[in-house]
Amino acid sequence: MKIALFATCIVDAMYPRVAQATVQILERLGHEVVFPAGQACCGQMHLNSGYFREALPVVENHVRAFEGGFDSGEYDVAVAPSGSCVASVKHQHSMVARWAEERGVRRAGGGSGATLEARANAVGERTYELSQLLTDVLGITDASAQLGSYLPGTITYHPSCHGMRLLRLGDRPLSLLRTVEALDVVALPEAEQCCGFGGTFSVKNADVSSAMLADKVDSICATGASACAGGDVSCLMHIGGGLSREGRTSADGTPVRTVHLAEVLASTREDPLRFDGELALAGGAR
Numbered sequence: 001m002k003i004a005l006f007a008t009c010i011v012d013a014m015y016p017r018v019a020q021a022t023v024q025i026l027e028r029l030g031h032e033v034v035f036p037a038g039q040a041c042c043g044q045m046h047l048n049s050g051y052f053r054e055a056l057p058v059v060e061n062h063v064r065a066f067e068g069g070f071d072s073g074e075y076d077v078a079v080a081p082s083g084s085c086v087a088s089v090k091h092q093h094s095m096v097a098r099w100a101e102e103r104g105v106r107r108a109g110g111g112s113g114a115t116l117e118a119r120a121n122a123v124g125e126r127t128y129e130l131s132q133l134l135t136d137v138l139g140i141t142d143a144s145a146q147l148g149s150y151l152p153g154t155i156t157y158h159p160s161c162h163g164m165r166l167l168r169l170g171d172r173p174l175s176l177l178r179t180v181e182a183l184d185v186v187a188l189p190e191a192e193q194c195c196g197f198g199g200t201f202s203v204k205n206a207d208v209s210s211a212m213l214a215d216k217v218d219s220i221c222a223t224g225a226s227a228c229a230g231g232d233v234s235c236l237m238h239i240g241g242g243l244s245r246e247g248r249t250s251a252d253g254t255p256v257r258t259v260h261l262a263e264v265l266a267s268t269r270e271d272p273l274r275f276d277g278e279l280a281l282a283g284g285a286r
Contacts (some may be wrong), residue, residue, distance in 0.1 A: 001138075002032045004069055006080040006089075006127065008233075009041045015233045021266035022081045022130060025147060028266075029138060034075045038065035043096070044088040049200050052096050053105060059093045063119045070126055077137060078127040081262045083163025083231050084199075086129040091166055093120035129163060130262055131172040131231060143265055144181040151267040152182040154250075155259070156225040158216070158239065160232040161194050173231055173261050180264060188228075189219045197238035217242045226250040227257040229264055236260060 003026055007019045023033045043058035069075045080086050097117035099105075134140040143149035157177060163169045177185050196202060196212025216239055220228045228243075230236045240258035248256045259273070267273035 001077070002034060002073075002075040003133075004034050004036050004066060004075040004078040006039060006042075006066070006078050006085065007035070008080055008082045008085045010237070011081060011233055014237070015260070018081050018233055018260045018262050021260070021262040022079065024266045025130075025134075025262060026079070028147060029140075031138075032075075034069065036065045036069055040065070042085045042088045042093075044085060044092065045199050047088060047092045047096060048198075052099050055096050056100055056105065059096050059120065060116060062089065062093065063116065063123050066123050066127070067119055070123070076126070077133065078123070079130055079133045080127065081130045081231070081260060082233065083129045083160050083167050083169060084234065086127055086132075087162040087166035089120075089127045090124040093124060129167055129169065129231065131169055131176060132167065134176065134265075135172045140176065141179070143176050143179040145179075147265055148268045149179070149265045150181040150183075150269045151264055151273055153227070154184040154186060154223075154225045155227050155229050155264070156186050156188040156220055156223040157191070158188060158195060158220070158228050158230045158235060159191055160230055160235045161198070163231050164192065169231070173229075176265060177229060177261070180267075181269075183264070186223045186225050189222055190215070191219075193219070195235050195239050197235050199234065202238065213238060213242045217246060217248065221248050221256060224251055225256070226252075226254065227259045229259050229261055231261045233260055 005019065005023060011018050026033050038061065040061055041058055042062055043055040046055035046058060066078055094117045097120050101117065128137060140146050157174055177183065193215060194212055195216040196209040202209040228239060236258040243256050250256050263273050
């Protein structure tokens with residue numbers, strides 16, 4: 001299968017290793033990964049803040065960047081290592097296009113909002129979050145057997161709000177993590193509670209966001225895990241910042257980290273995930 005990588009702006013700018021891990025996983029399975037050059041931001045921050053007019057050209061750019069490859073057969077589906085960005089592509093893009101049509105808003109390049117809505121829906125239907133693609137499309141049920149995933153240690157998992165509530169990912173990410181060789185996955189108390197990031201929410205409501213983050217950090221540390229995994233680097237950045245500022249450590253005295261699902265799945269016996277030159281999680285190689 002030919003798969004287009006939607007890297008997302010925060011991954012591209014701050015966590016490129018997550019995009020690299022995503023590509024490693026897919027190529028390990030024998031798929032060809034394509035990177036549409038015209039991609040940029042999906043406009044999620046604009047849309048979540050109510051700036052529909054400003055988001056309109058951003059949405060159109062995303063649609064234009066990906067639809068040509070679908071139409072030409074250059075790739076079959078698109079994937080992003082971000083539940084929130086995929087939720088925006090699947091649910092918000094057609095919404096802002098419809099908003100523009102209803103108000104007669106002209107967009108860059110002319111044309112109607114209705115046309116953009118149909119195009120946005122077509123792109124959204126073929127765009128998947130990583131765990132969705134792996135389980136629902138590629139049939140991955142055992143990360144160790146099918147991906148060679150290996151990571152010794154103990155980890156917990158934070159389900160981000162957009163992935164949980166808009167994409168309804170359910171247990172897909174957890175099911176994959178639980179089949180990684182040598183990895184012990186422990187349940188996170190109050191897992192469905194938001195970490196407090198919420199994009200611009202953390203800026204506009206800093207005190208509330210910080211209080212929510214404190215609760216999430218306490219829950220993670222209560223598990224005794226060496227790291228918290230997740231499917232959105234924005235949430236992991238927020239949580240990781242809280243863990244770092246408070247100097248939280250695991251039972252063996254090492255800092256509690258955050259790690260993306262893609263990085264865990266890409267880790268193998270031959271090339272295990274590492275932090276600062278050391279094995280990523282507690283317990284050492286087995």
